[in-house]
Amino acid sequence: MADSDTRPLLAAADLRRTVEQRVLFDSLAFTLDAGERVAVTGPSGSGKTLLMRTLAGLEPLEAGAVRFLGRPLLSWRMPEYRSRVMLLPQRPSLPEGSVEQALRAPFAFHVHRGRRYRREHALSFLEGVGRGRSYLERPTETLSGGEAQLAALLRALLLEPQVLLLDEPTASLDAAATQAVEALVSAWLQEHPERAYLWTSHDEEQVRRVATRRVQVGGD
Amino acid sequence: MPAAYLTIGPVQLVLAALLLAVNLGLSAWLRLGLQRSLLVAATRMVVQLLLVGLVLQFVFALNRPLPLLGIALVMAGLAGVAAVNRTRRRFPGIFWDSLVTVVTSAFLVTGASLVGILRVRPWFEAQYAIPLLGMVLGNTLNGMSLALDRFMEGAAGARASIESDLGLGASRWEAGHALVRDSLRTGMIPTINAMMVMGVVSLPGMMTGQILAGAAPTDAVRYQIVIMFMIASATALGALGVSLLAFRTLFDRRDRLRSERLRRVGSGNER
Numbered sequence: 001m002a003d004s005d006t007r008p009l010l011a012a013a014d015l016r017r018t019v020e021q022r023v024l025f026d027s028l029a030f031t032l033d034a035g036e037r038v039a040v041t042g043p044s045g046s047g048k049t050l051l052m053r054t055l056a057g058l059e060p061l062e063a064g065a066v067r068f069l070g071r072p073l074l075s076w077r078m079p080e081y082r083s084r085v086m087l088l089p090q091r092p093s094l095p096e097g098s099v100e101q102a103l104r105a106p107f108a109f110h111v112h113r114g115r116r117y118r119r120e121h122a123l124s125f126l127e128g129v130g131r132g133r134s135y136l137e138r139p140t141e142t143l144s145g146g147e148a149q150l151a152a153l154l155r156a157l158l159l160e161p162q163v164l165l166l167d168e169p170t171a172s173l174d175a176a177a178t179q180a181v182e183a184l185v186s187a188w189l190q191e192h193p194e195r196a197y198l199w200t201s202h203d204e205e206q207v208r209r210v211a212t213r214r215v216q217v218g219g220d
Numbered sequence: 221m222p223a224a225y226l227t228i229g230p231v232q233l234v235l236a237a238l239l240l241a242v243n244l245g246l247s248a249w250l251r252l253g254l255q256r257s258l259l260v261a262a263t264r265m266v267v268q269l270l271l272v273g274l275v276l277q278f279v280f281a282l283n284r285p286l287p288l289l290g291i292a293l294v295m296a297g298l299a300g301v302a303a304v305n306r307t308r309r310r311f312p313g314i315f316w317d318s319l320v321t322v323v324t325s326a327f328l329v330t331g332a333s334l335v336g337i338l339r340v341r342p343w344f345e346a347q348y349a350i351p352l353l354g355m356v357l358g359n360t361l362n363g364m365s366l367a368l369d370r371f372m373e374g375a376a377g378a379r380a381s382i383e384s385d386l387g388l389g390a391s392r393w394e395a396g397h398a399l400v401r402d403s404l405r406t407g408m409i410p411t412i413n414a415m416m417v418m419g420v421v422s423l424p425g426m427m428t429g430q431i432l433a434g435a436a437p438t439d440a441v442r443y444q445i446v447i448m449f450m451i452a453s454a455t456a457l458g459a460l461g462v463s464l465l466a467f468r469t470l471f472d473r474r475d476r477l478r479s480e481r482l483r484r485v486g487s488g489n490e491r
Contacts, residue, residue, distance in 0.1 A: 056387055058476055078475035083389035093380035106388040152384075159388065 007070055008033050009196050010055070010085065010163055014064035017050050024050060028064070030215045032163065032196050037189065039211035040200040046218030048200040049090065052167045055198070056087035068163075079111040086161035090168045092152030099143070100136040103155050112159060125154055128187055129180035146177030153181055157188050164188070164197040170206065182210055224434025237262070276350060285344040292353055296323045299361040303462070306365045309372040311481045317465035321364060325457035326356045333450050355426060355447055356454045359411065363455035364462045367407030371466045372482055374399045382477050392471035400463045407459025411452045418448065 008031035015028040024047030032038055042048050053059045055066060057078050066073040068085055094102045104117045119136070126135055129150065143151060149169060156164065166185065170178040189195050199210050207214060240262055247254040279287050300319035304310070330353045334340045340348045375382070378399070385395040418424060419441070426447060430440040470478055 057474060058383055058386060060474075060476070078386075079389045079391050079394075082387055082475075086389075087387040089380075089384065089387065091380065093384040095381065106385070106390070109385075109388065109390045109394050111389040111391070156388065 008067075009036075009069065009194075010198075011067045012055065012064065013067075015051070015054065015061070015066070016063035017047055017054065017059075018062065019047075019050070025217050028215075028217065032198060034194045034196055035189075036196045036213065037211045038196070038198050039207040039214040040198050040217060041202075041207060041214050042217035044202070048217050049167055051217055052087060052165045052198070052200060055165055056085065057081060058087070079109065083109075083111045083159060084161055085163040085165065086156050086159065087165045088153055088156050088167060088169055090171055092149060094140040094143070094148055094151055094155075097140060098136065099138050099140060099151050102140050102151060103136070103158055106155065106159060115159065117158065121158060122154060125157060125184060125187070129183055131180075146173040146180075149173060150177065150180060150184070153184055157184065162195055164195075166197055166199045168200050168202070171202070178206070182206075185210070225432055233266075237266075276346070279350070280346045283344070283346065285342075288344045288346055288349060291350065292327070293323070295354060295357055296326060299326070299357040303361040303364040303368065307369040307372060307485075309369075309376065309482050309484055311372070311466070311469050311483070313469060314368070314466070317462055317469070318364060318368070321458050321461035321465060322357065322360055325454045325461055326353060326360050329450050329454035329457065330356050333446065337446060351426070352447060352450065356450055359451040360454045360458040362410055363407035364458040366410070367403040367459035367463050368466060370406040371399050371403040371463050372470075374402055375466075375470050375477065376479065376482055379477060379479055386475055386477065390475075392467075392473075392475040392477075395475075395477070396467055396471045400460075400467055403463040403466075404456070404459050407463075408452075408456055411448075411455050415448055415452070418444070424448075 010032040012031075013029045016026045017024045028051070030038075040048050040051065050059060054061060057073060057076075061073070068076065068081060073081065095105055100119070100122070103122055106112060107115060107117045122136065123133065126132060131150075135147075138147075140148065140151065149172075153169065164185065169185075170181050173181065185197065185199075189197065198215070199207075201207050201210070240258065243258050244255055246252065247258060275291070279291050282288075297319060300322040301315060303322060304314050304318045307314075330349070331343070333352065334343050334349060338348060343349070375396075382395050382399075386392070414422070424444050427437075427440045427444040430443060431437055435443075470481060472478055
């Protein structure tokens with residue numbers, strides 16, 4: 001990855017998406033460089049979520065191309081790609097059991113075989129947002145929306161992705177939880193210079209806080 | 221060989237049909253409005269069975285493999301369609317998947333049992349092949365239907381958690397194999413239940429039929445044991461096969477869940 005500062009981590013060109021003959025976005029193009037914090041903005045229903053899902057490879061590409069580290073999406077094995085370009089959905093789903101079991105579960109996937117779940121790692125992230133060991137033992141069913149979002153974010157961060165696709169990660173959260181999420185993401189980004197994120201948000205204040213640049217979807 | 225049972229003549233059929241007066245009377249008295257349906261259903265049943273009797277008699281008389289295979293394919297085809305008809309959702313190609321599975325699993329198990337276990341000679345002896353295949357098909361279709369329904373409901377209901385796993389780097393099999401497992405389990409439950417209570421709570425139809433036809437009860441139960449094992453294995457193969465084929469359609473090679481391929485159907489709630 002020696003030359004990664006000379007080319008973007010993620011590049012999208014000519015993306016188009018229609019839903020029932022309605023064009024959500026067309027000729028959408030942008031790049032995401034290492035170290036960048038980019039907001040994806042647009043009115044609700046403009047297709048921000050579909051764009052994020054497309055970038056995560058969960059939606060078929062209707063037109064255009066996505067490249068990661070210079071290689072087209074189609075040449076990546078999807079688990080490998082998604083272990084590096086990771087989506088945090090707006091309403092994440094956690095399995096039954098404790099928070100720690102939820103954090104540990106994806107380490108069983110083949111693509112993560114070289115990684116090992118380390119509790120200290122999780123605890124150090126949690127410490128940054130004022131939560132301790134007891135949070136790890138809570139059953140996921142009892143978590144509030146904000147606490148669940150935090151667990152899902154933590155689960156993604158422990159897998160050390162290179163790019164995070166954050167889809168309205170704080171949409172239903174109170175101020176304290178929002179702050180915790182923003183702090184966690186910020187800490188993760190600063191840990192390594194080869195990281196970057198896309199963050200969709202409705203909140204202008206938040207866009208100013210978390211991003212240095214924006215990509216506009218629809219509504220222009 | 222003299223008939224070991226009483227044959228039923230036209231007069232006796234008419235007498236039996238008179239029993240339907242109980243239903244018609246109740247329906248009229250309590251204004252259930254079922255008279256028409258009862259008559260249609262009863263007529264259909266009589267006509268269908270009499271026709272099938274004629275067709276089978278014809279195939280039995282021919283005693284040749286090709287007509288037997290033809291009949292077997294028609295039976296399997298109807299079973300394949302019926303298995304899908306009872307599900308609440310559909311995806312493109314579901315009828316083919318069902319057909320391929322039911323033909324493979326039922327023919328494989330019935331064929332192997334005819335040749336390897338019962339050692340029927342020739343194997344296409346319709347007296348054995350047709351009733352055994354019919355029973356295997358009837359049960360396999362139930363198991364497949366339950367498995368398919370479970371798989372599709374599971375894929376629709378657990379979409380968030382499946383896509384969450386995929387998004388974290390799971391392969392399609394890692395994200396979806398729990399659905400296959402659950403469907404297989406659901407498809408096998410009726411057979412296990414049936415074996416549990418067989419002979420104690422329920423007297424199976426085939427066994428009863430053989431006894432009526434003059435077979436010794438100790439012989440009839442042996443047939444029943446063989447057929448139950450055939451049903452159990454064919455049902456498991458059918459449930460597994462159809463779940464795997466559904467998995468292949470709903471999870472594509474790019475490790476995506478293709479929820480848009482699932483369509484709800486309105487008329488599937490008739491059970």
